[in-house]
Every structure is written in C-alpha cells, then in structure tokens.
Amino acid sequence: MSDHSRDDDSLPLSGGRPVDDDVRGELEFHMQQRIADLMARGISREQAAAQARASFGDRAAVEAKCRDIETRRRSTKQRADRLGALWQDLRIGARVLAKSPGFAISAILTLALGIGANAAVFSLVNGVILQPLPYQYADRLVTVYERHDKGGFANVPVANFLDLEADAKSFDGLATYGNGTTTVIVNGKAARVHVGMVTSGFFNVFPVKPVLGRLPTPDEYRKGAAPVAVVSYSFWRDHLGAPSVLDTVHVTLARATPVVGVLPNGFEFPDGNEIWGPMRLELESMSRTSHNYDVIGRMRAGIAVADAQRDLDGIFARLKPLHQPDFDAAGAQITPLQEQLTGSLKTPLYLLLAASAVLLLGACVNLASAMLARGTARSAEFAVRTALGATRTRLVTQLVTESALLALLGCASGLALAAMLLKMLAYFAPAALHVERVHVDGWVQGFALVVAAITAVFFGLLPALRLADGESFLALREGSRGTASAARMRAWNILVGAEVALAVVLLSGSALLIRSFANVMETRMGFDPSNVYTVDIELPTANYSDTASVPAFHERLLERLRNSPGVQFAGLANVLPLGGNFPSGGMIVEGKPLDARGPFTGYAVYRAIGGDFFAAMGIPIVKGRALRGGDENPTAPGVVVNEEYAKQEWPDQDPIGKRVKPSGMDRAADHEPWYTVVGVAGNVRGQTVTGPFRETYYFDYRTRPSYRTQYSRYVVKSSLPFTAIAPLIRREIAAIDRAVPADIKTMNDRVTQSVADRRFTMLVLGAFAAVALLLAVVGIYAVVSYAVAQRTREIGVRLALGATAGQVRGLVLASAFKAVVPGLAAGAVLAIGAAQALRSLLYGVTPLDTAALAASIGLLGFAAVVSSLLPALRATRVDPLLAMRAE
Amino acid sequence: MHLFKGTFDVLILKTLSWGPAHGYAISRWIGQMSQDDLTIEEGALYPALRRLEAKGWLAAKWKTTETGREARVYSLTDDGRRALRRELAAWQKYVAAFTRVLEAKPQEALS
Numbered sequence: 002m003s004d005h006s007r008d009d010d011s012l013p014l015s016g017g018r019p020v021d022d023d024v025r026g027e028l029e030f031h032m033q034q035r036i037a038d039l040m041a042r043g044i045s046r047e048q049a050a051a052q053a054r055a056s057f058g059d060r061a062a063v064e065a066k067c068r069d070i071e072t073r074r075r076s077t078k079q080r081a082d083r084l085g086a087l088w089q090d091l092r093i094g095a096r097v098l099a100k101s102p103g104f105a106i107s108a109i110l111t112l113a114l115g116i117g118a119n120a121a122v123f124s125l126v127n128g129v130i131l132q133p134l135p136y137q138y139a140d141r142l143v144t145v146y147e148r149h150d151k152g153g154f155a156n157v158p159v160a161n162f163l164d165l166e167a168d169a170k171s172f173d174g175l176a177t178y179g180n181g182t183t184t185v186i187v188n189g190k191a192a193r194v195h196v197g198m199v200t201s202g203f204f205n206v207f208p209v210k211p212v213l214g215r216l217p218t219p220d221e222y223r224k225g226a227a228p229v230a231v232v233s234y235s236f237w238r239d240h241l242g243a244p245s246v247l248d249t250v251h252v253t254l255a256r257a258t259p260v261v262g263v264l265p266n267g268f269e270f271p272d273g274n275e276i277w278g279p280m281r282l283e284l285e286s287m288s289r290t291s292h293n294y295d296v297i298g299r300m301r302a303g304i305a306v307a308d309a310q311r312d313l314d315g316i317f318a319r320l321k322p323l324h325q326p327d328f329d330a331a332g333a334q335i336t337p338l339q340e341q342l343t344g345s346l347k348t349p350l351y352l353l354l355a356a357s358a359v360l361l362l363g364a365c366v367n368l369a370s371a372m373l374a375r376g377t378a379r380s381a382e383f384a385v386r387t388a389l390g391a392t393r394t395r396l397v398t399q400l401v402t403e404s405a406l407l408a409l410l411g412c413a414s415g416l417a418l419a420a421m422l423l424k425m426l427a428y429f430a431p432a433a434l435h436v437e438r439v440h441v442d443g444w445v446q447g448f449a450l451v452v453a454a455i456t457a458v459f460f461g462l463l464p465a466l467r468l469a470d471g472e473s474f475l476a477l478r479e480g481s482r483g484t485a486s487a488a489r490m491r492a493w494n495i496l497v498g499a500e501v502a503l504a505v506v507l508l509s510g511s512a513l514l515i516r517s518f519a520n521v522m523e524t525r526m527g528f529d530p531s532n533v534y535t536v537d538i539e540l541p542t543a544n545y546s547d548t549a550s551v552p553a554f555h556e557r558l559l560e561r562l563r564n565s566p567g568v569q570f571a572g573l574a575n576v577l578p579l580g581g582n583f584p585s586g587g588m589i590v591e592g593k594p595l596d597a598r599g600p601f602t603g604y605a606v607y608r609a610i611g612g613d614f615f616a617a618m619g620i621p622i623v624k625g626r627a628l629r630g631g632d633e634n635p636t637a638p639g640v641v642v643n644e645e646y647a648k649q650e651w652p653d654q655d656p657i658g659k660r661v662k663p664s665g666m667d668r669a670a671d672h673e674p675w676y677t678v679v680g681v682a683g684n685v686r687g688q689t690v691t692g693p694f695r696e697t698y699y700f701d702y703r704t705r706p707s708y709r710t711q712y713s714r715y716v717v718k719s720s721l722p723f724t725a726i727a728p729l730i731r732r733e734i735a736a737i738d739r740a741v742p743a744d745i746k747t748m749n750d751r752v753t754q755s756v757a758d759r760r761f762t763m764l765v766l767g768a769f770a771a772v773a774l775l776l777a778v779v780g781i782y783a784v785v786s787y788a789v790a791q792r793t794r795e796i797g798v799r800l801a802l803g804a805t806a807g808q809v810r811g812l813v814l815a816s817a818f819k820a821v822v823p824g825l826a827a828g829a830v831l832a833i834g835a836a837q838a839l840r841s842l843l844y845g846v847t848p849l850d851t852a853a854l855a856a857s858i859g860l861l862g863f864a865a866v867v868s869s870l871l872p873a874l875r876a877t878r879v880d881p882l883l884a885m886r887a888e
Numbered sequence: 889m890h891l892f893k894g895t896f897d898v899l900i901l902k903t904l905s906w907g908p909a910h911g912y913a914i915s916r917w918i919g920q921m922s923q924d925d926l927t928i929e930e931g932a933l934y935p936a937l938r939r940l941e942a943k944g945w946l947a948a949k950w951k952t953t954e955t956g957r958e959a960r961v962y963s964l965t966d967d968g969r970r971a972l973r974r975e976l977a978a979w980q981k982y983v984a985a986f987t988r989v990l991e992a993k994p995q996e997a998l999s
Binding site for chain 2: 018024026031033034035038056059060062066070071077
C-alpha cells in the first residue's frame with residue numbers, strides 16, 4: 002500500500018504556482034535582494050535599483066527563456082507522471098493477479114474464448130463481406146442477368162449481350178464470358194484447367210496490364226480470327242515453366258493456340274481461372290433465348306446501380322418488339338459483384354457474429370461475477386486503503402487497470418485462438434467462404450482490442466464501482482454477513498440468471514439449426530447416393546472433335562465399366578443432381594397452344610444421359626421404361642420425363658406415348674423431331690437439397706450432336722470401397738485413352754458439399770452454444786458454492802436441529818434455482834425473439850419450435866442441477882459444531 | 889575574464905553541493921568566491937538553473953527565507969550529485985592536460 006504514497010520533492014503540479022508567477026517571483030526576489038544588499042552599503046534606493054538592473058542584464062529575455070524552459074519541464078513531467086501511475090497500477094495489477102493464478106488463468110481463458118470466437122467470426126465477416134474484392138474499381142463491378150416475365154433470372158444470350166454492349170451508356174466495360182474446366186494439352190501433357198472464353202470488353206471491365214506479352218487485340222475478337230490465349234501468372238509459372246519469351250509457347254485447347262500474354266499474379270477472375278481467350282462468336286448461338294453465359298460489367302464512375310438498371314431496361318424494351326417471339330427478357334437484373342459472390346453468406350455470418358457477441362456477453366457475466374466474488378476477499382484490502390486516504394477514483398482506477406490487464410492478456414490469447422480457429426474452420430467451411438484467404442489482420446486486431454476494451458469496462462468497471470463504494474467500509478467490521486452481502490448475492494443471482502438466459506438463446510438457436518439440418522439430410526432426394534461414385538471426365542477437345550469419337554469413347558467406357566467385377570450399374574449425364582446449374586429451355590408439348598412469350602408451351606430442365614443412368618442413381622422408373630438402345634434414333638427419339646412433368650402437362654392422362662420437343666435449344670423447333678415419352682422417372686432434387694422439384698426430361702446424349710459431350714459425369718454404382726473402385730475406374734479409362742484425366746468422388750461427398758453452408762453454420766453455432774453452456778455451468782457452480790459458504794452456519798444449525806441431508810440438499814438446490822429459473826424464463830422469451838432472425842436458415846421447423854426450446858431449457862436445467870450438486874454435497878457434510886464455532 | 893562554455897553548470901552544481909540555496913545566494917557565492925574575476929551576467933544564472941532542474945539534476949521548492957520573503961530554493965538531487973562528480977573529474981582532467989601542454993618545453997625544434 003505504500004506504493005500509493007508518491008515520494009516527490011518537486012513542486013506539486015496542481016495547486017503550485019502558475020508558470021508566470023513562478024518565474025517572475027523568482028527574478029523579482031533576486032532584484033529585491035540585490036537592491037537591499039546595495040542599500041546596505043549605503044547606496045540610495047534609486048541608484049541601487051539602477052545598478053541591480055544593469056548587472057542583471059536583459060530581464061525580459063531571461064524571463065521569457067525561463068518561462069519557456071519551465072513550461073516544457075512541467076508538461077514533460079506531467080506525461081511522465083501519468084505513465085508512471087499507469088505503470089505502477091499495472092505492476093500492482095500484475096502482482097495481484099499473480100497472487101491468485103487460478104482466478105487469473107480462468108479469467109484470461111474465459112476472455113480468450115469470448116474474444117477469440119468474436120475475432121474469428123469477425124475475420125470471416127471482414128474478409129468475406131467488408132473488404133473489397135481484389136480487383137481494381139471493385140465497387141463498380143456488377144453482374145448482369147435477364148429478368149423474366151414469369152419472375153426469375155437467366156443468363157443474357159450472346160445476341161442480346163452484343164446489343165447491350167453497343168448501346169449501354171452507363172458502363173466503362175461490359176463482357177460476357179463462359180468459363181469451365183477443360184482439359185488442355187501443355188508441353189505434351191494433359192491438364193485440367195479453368196478456362197474462360199471472353200468478349201472484347203473483358204479487359205476493359207478488368208483493366209489488367211499483362212506482366213509479359215500482350216492482351217488479345219480487337220481484331221482477335223472478330224469472327225473467324227485465329228484463336229489466341231492469355232494465361233494466369235500461376236499457370237505461366239507452373240505449367241509453362243515461366244518462359245521469358247512467349248513466341249513459341251502454345252496450349253492445345255480445340256487446337257494449338259499461341260499464348261500471347263501473362264496476366265499479373267493474383268488475377269484469376271472468375272474463379273481460379275488459368276486461361277482466357279477471345280470467345281469464338283461464330284460458334285455461338287445467336288438465338289435470343291439461349292441463355293448460356295454470364296455477363297460482368299464495370300459501371301462508369303458516379304453511376305448508381307439503379308441508373309445502370311434503367312439504362313439496360315431501356316435497351317431490352319427496345320429489342321423486345323424487334324425480335325419477338327425469339328425473346329423472353331423483361332429487363333435487366335444488375336447486382337454488385339461482391340453481393341453476388343457473398344450474398345448468401347451474409348445471413349449466416351451476421352448470425353454467427355451476433356452469436357459470438359452473445360457468447361462474449363456470457364463470458365463477461367462470468368468474469369463480472371468472479372470479480373464480485375473476489376470483492377469479498379478484497380473488500381478488507383480496499384477498506385484499509387480507503388482508510389489510509391486513497392481516493393475512490395484511485396481505487397476504481399486500480400481495479401479497472403487490473404481488468405484492463407486481464408482484458409489485454411485475454412485479447413492476445415483470443416487473437417491466437419482466433420488464428421487457430423480459422424485454421425480449423427478451413428476443414429469444414431463452405432468453399433465460397435475462402436477461409437484460406439481470411440487472416441487475422443490489422444482490422445481484426447483493432448476489432449479485438451475494441452471488444453477487449455468494452456469487456457474491461459463491462460466486467461471491471463461495474464464491480465469496481467460497487468466495491469469502491471461505501472460497502473467496503475463494512476468489511477472492516479468482522480464478518481460482513483450483513484445487508485451488503487445480501488445485496489451482492491442478489492446482484493450475483495441476476496448475473497448468473499442473465500448468463501443462463503444467454504445460454505438458452507444459443508442452445509435453442511443451434512437446436513433449431515440442428516433439426517433443420519437433420520430434416521435436410523432426411524429429405525427425399527429422389528436418388529440413392531449410397532455406394533454411388535461420380536467420375537468427372539473431360540475428353541481433350543483436340544483429340545475428340547468429330548461427332549463420332551466422343552460417343553465412341555463413352556460407349557466403350559460404359560461397356561467396360563458394366564463388365565467390371567463389383568460394378569452394378571454405370572451411366573452418365575451432362576449434369577448430376579446437386580451439381581450446379583441445370584440447363585433448361587423451352588419445350589413444346591404436342592397439341593398444346595404456344596405460349597405468348599415464344600415458340601414453346603413451357604419450360605423444362607433437360608438432361609442428356611447415357612448407359613444405365615437411372616439404375617446407377619437409384620432413380621425409380623414409376624411408369625413405362627427407362628431409355629434403352631434405339632431411343633437415340635435422331636428421327637424418332639425416346640424421352641423419359643419426371644413425375645412433376647407428367648403431373649403438370651398431362652394431369653389426368655397417361656403420359657406414355659405423348660410427344661414433346663425442345664424449342665430453340667440449338668435450332669428452331671421446326672427442325673426438331675418429336676420425342677416420344679417412353680417412361681416416367683421419380684422426381685429428383687435439382688440444384689440444392691432443399692430446392693423444389695422442377696419439370697425435367699431425359700434424353701439419350703447421342704440423340705443430339707451437340708450433346709455428344711466431351712464433358713460428362715459418370716455415375717457408377719458399386720459395392721466396392723472407394724480405394725478399390727477409384728483405381729479400377731482409372732484403369733478402365735487408361736485402357737481406352739491414357740490422356741484423359743478423371744475426377745472421382747463419392748455421391749455422398751457431393752451431397753455433403755451441397756449442404757456445406759448449413760453444416761458450417763450449424764457446427765459453429767453449436768460450438769458457441771456448447772461454450773455458453775459450459776460458462777453457465779461454471780457460473781452456477783460458483784454462485785451456489787458461494788451461497789453455501791455464506792450459509793455454512795445456518796446449515797450447521799439446521800443439521801443440529803435434525804434436518805436430513807436431503808433437506809439440506811434441497812435447500813442448496815433451491816438457492817441455485819433462485820438464480821436459474823428466472824434466467825430460463827427470460828431465455829425462453831429471448832430465444833423466441835432470436836429465432837425470428839434464423840427464419841431464412843430453417844428447413845422443416847418453425848422458429849416457434851417447442852421441442853427445440855424445451856430441449857434447451859431441459860438441458861440447462863439439468864446442467865444447473867449437476868453443477869450445484871457438488872456444493873450441495875459439501876453442504877451436507879458440514880459439521881454442525883464446527884460450523885457454529887466458526888463464526 | 890569570461891567563462892568557458894559549459895563550465896557555468898559545474899559552478900552551480902558545486903555551489904549547491906554545500907547545501908540548498910536560492911538563485912540570489914548562488915549568484916552571490918560565485919561572485920564572492922571568484923572575487924568577481926568571472927564576469928557573469930546575473931540574469932544568465934536563472935535559465936541555467938531551470939535547465940538543470942528540467943534535466944533532473946536540481947529540485948526546486950518555494951520556501952520562506954529568514955527575512956520573511958518567499959524564495960525559490962534549489963537543492964542538488966542524487967542525479968545532480970553524480971553529474972557534478974562526473975563534470976569535476978572531466979574538468980580536472982582537462983585542466984591537467986591543458987596545463988601539461990602549456991608548461992612543457994620542447995627538447996628540440998618542433999619541426
């Protein structure tokens with residue numbers, strides 16, 4: 002305590018003389034003394050004064066100099082004093098904490114959990130939502146889609162895009178691009194790379210400067226120009242061997258293509274792209290209803306999304322009458338690129354941020370109650386300090402410094418924890434989060450510091466104010482079992498109640514998500530993913546360009562797979578369920594009137610399939626038969642529709658034998674043959690597990706030349722384990738063509754991937770809820786232990802008077818539930834409110850799910866009983882005699 | 889005789905080594921001891937005192953003198969005492985070296 006009396010001989014800072022007085026007074030004293038001395042030698046006052054002035058020199062200059070030095074000295078000293086006081090407080094704080102390492106460590110850990118969870122989630126929010134995309138003018142980049150009469154959006158057909166590009170006034174650049182994975186041959190080796198075919202505006206939208214070579218020239222975008230390619234920095238380095246001259250460098254796509262430029266490191270739009278080339282417009286469908294590619298644009302500076310929207314809407318309105326009926330767009334849909342990329346992640350991320358804040362609140366409550374408990378032990382110390390003259394401000398400062406020290410240590414360990422959490426998250430976070438790109442950066446550190454500061458005030462200042470209040474004087478009087486401790490008990494009960502309430506909120510929230518997830522997983526997907534393996538195969542265009550070679554390869558591979566031991570069925574399709582966007586288009590059902598919007602009677606999803614696709618996928622044929630040999634006959638093809646299709650188009654009739662044809666898929670409907678419905682397949686989930694069923698028809702991939710696809714997904718049903726089937730499939734492929742790479746997965750992996758968002762949110766929220774539960778248990782344990790300690794004497798008396806152990810246990814449990822029950826009630830109310838925020842993430846449960854709420858309340862009630870059991874047992878072992886003597 | 893640069897501080901510190909004193913007393917003491925051979929403008933003392941105080945070598949306090957007037961009284965701090973010892977040693981070394989050179993006679997012509 003002697004630390005607080007500062008040994009200081011220098012002038013006091015406040016209450017001392019102002020600088021002016023100080024300096025002038027000193028000099029005046031000198032003059033008066035000098036004059037007095039001179040007068041003592043018998044010189045007249047006037048003469049003495051004149052002489053004193055003369056021998057002193059320029060008094061005004063001296064005064065100014067002294068004032069200057071003194072002012073500077075004082076401000077320096079003031080700073081040093083403040084630092085000194087802070088340093089002293091920190092030293093004392095550290096010493097106090099070191100004296101109770103158990104408290105210090107548990108407090109720091111609690112804080113680390115709270116701050117770590119917040120920092121980790123904030124890192125994600127910051128990295129994914131707040132930070133701009135790594136492109137120049139990122140805030141002006143937008144995606145453009147077509148809006149349709151019926152609602153819904155579609156890609157902009159190339160023909161429409163060219164009109165938009167020519168007439169739009171609000172863009173610096175507009176480009177359409179098609180991208181996908183392609184097998185290319187580089188230096189004689191086949192590699193699967195992301196390739197983007199782009200229009201001439203692409204490098205206006207992204208004004209990148211090649212680090213080597215050049216961009217394609219305007220001429221190279223014209224119809225019929227010889228193809229060229231530019232490559233990403235990493236492709237140049239890893240696949241091309243980083244040549245410094247590009248003159249002879251080629252990659253083989255459809256044919257040998259010279260590489261003319263290398264883009265700067267890091268540019269890989271749209272997604273890990275490695276090769277870009279001018280789109281071959283002469284190969285593109287110019288139908289204004291073939292919605293094939295994405296459109297990206299960079300708005301001019303100062304243009305708002307609404308302006309650009311109006312601009313493009315005008316163009317669509319003008320085009321519509323010109324191109325009816327081959328036109329189905331009602332307008333444009335413009336979305337900022339960042340929103341397009343991260344929009345679906347916003348809700349779960351903000352939800353998790355809120356949850357981590359709730360968790361932190363729980364941590365604060367625990368700390369605050371721990372501080373209150375310590376207050377009992379320390380109130381004597383503070384009473385003595387107060388008695389020795391320490392001011393209230395001084396004591397509060399000291400306490401807050403201690404809290405701040407804890408908060409700082411907690412913040413540091415929390416940041417370390419956050420970095421670890423992010424590494425762990427990388428294993429199960431959805432790919433769109435790009436966790437590998439998220440780091441604990443300056444923003445996150447700043448955020449954590451702010452959180453720590455708020456925390457320090459919350460759990461430090463409030464108890465400090467209480468403690469430093471008059472209450473501490475009571476502590477000097479022995480016992481202090483009076484009103485003060487009752488008040489403290491009440492405060493503590495409220496804190497623990499709050500903590501319980503927060504835990505209920507998190508638990509019931511995660512219970513809702515868990516139930517939703519279970520519902521999703523149980524949803525009838527319409528196919529059986531067990532024992533199904535998927536194989537993505539892409540035939541290099543260079544070697545498979547004629548119409549015969551692709552089906553020849555597929556039919557041979559299907560045959561070989563079918564005949565392999567352990568393989569039950571093998572089939573293929575252009576797109577698998579849960580495998581991304583389904584191509585869809587207009588359909589004509591024979592005998593129905595054409596739609597007003599175009600030469601079709603409706604829309605449907607189509608799939609080009611081969612082999613035993615239905616059998617391999619476990620999709621039931623509910624009527625008729627599956628496709629079989631002969632159905633690919635281009636003049637009289639067979640088709641299988643799904644139940645939804647049959648229900649929508651022929652509600653009361655037998656669909657078998659009905660005829661349909663696609664409209665404007667690659668050619669006008671007049672040139673299409675009629676497809677005869679030979680069977681009806683069960684409905685299958687489309688893009689997502691939770692999406693609706695859509696009208697779908699399946700035709701043999703050999704029916705249409707353009708669907709003799711180089712890119713196919715095989716499905717193989719086999720009882721063999723992955724480790725046996727994967728090499729078998731590769732062997733069979735290599736037996737036909739060594740240069741064809743394959744990407745093999747289990748169908749279950751695909752299912753899991755499609756629910757990765759959901760699983761991620763559920764797991765993180767679940768983890769938060771578990772931690773909140775743990776915090777509540779610790780909080781309840783602490784408050785009950787304290788209550789038992791306070792009532793040792795009372796318990797002793799009761800035992801002496803013949804109370805049974807059971808009665809004493811009941812007493813303790815009752816005291817526990819005094820804190821817990823109001824908390825559970827408040828938590829239930831809060832949980833119902835909070836569940837509304839979850840609405841968009843729920844599936845098959847309502848926000849008012851009583852089972853989830855009851856389960857979490859039950860779990861917490863149970864936890865409360867368990868955590869008060871130990872103190873209750875301790876209470877029954879109180880020796881009545883000792884207890885009564887103790888006081 | 890003018891004072892060498894930097895030596896004034898040493899004189900002040902030395903004066904205060906006898907005990908706390910106000911500016912006027914310091915000025916008088918230096919004047920008497922040097923028998924006014926050292927011409928120092930009295931005013932120059934005060935900025936020097938303030939500088940030494942800012943350095944932490946002196947501490948100052950307002951005190952009432954025997955005559956009943958309030959004076960700013962300076963005393964040497966521990967740091968000041970150490971500084972004085974250092975400065976004295978350096979000064980003596982300097983004077984000794986200076987003297988040696990002045991009193992030496994060449995055995996032969998220097999060049």
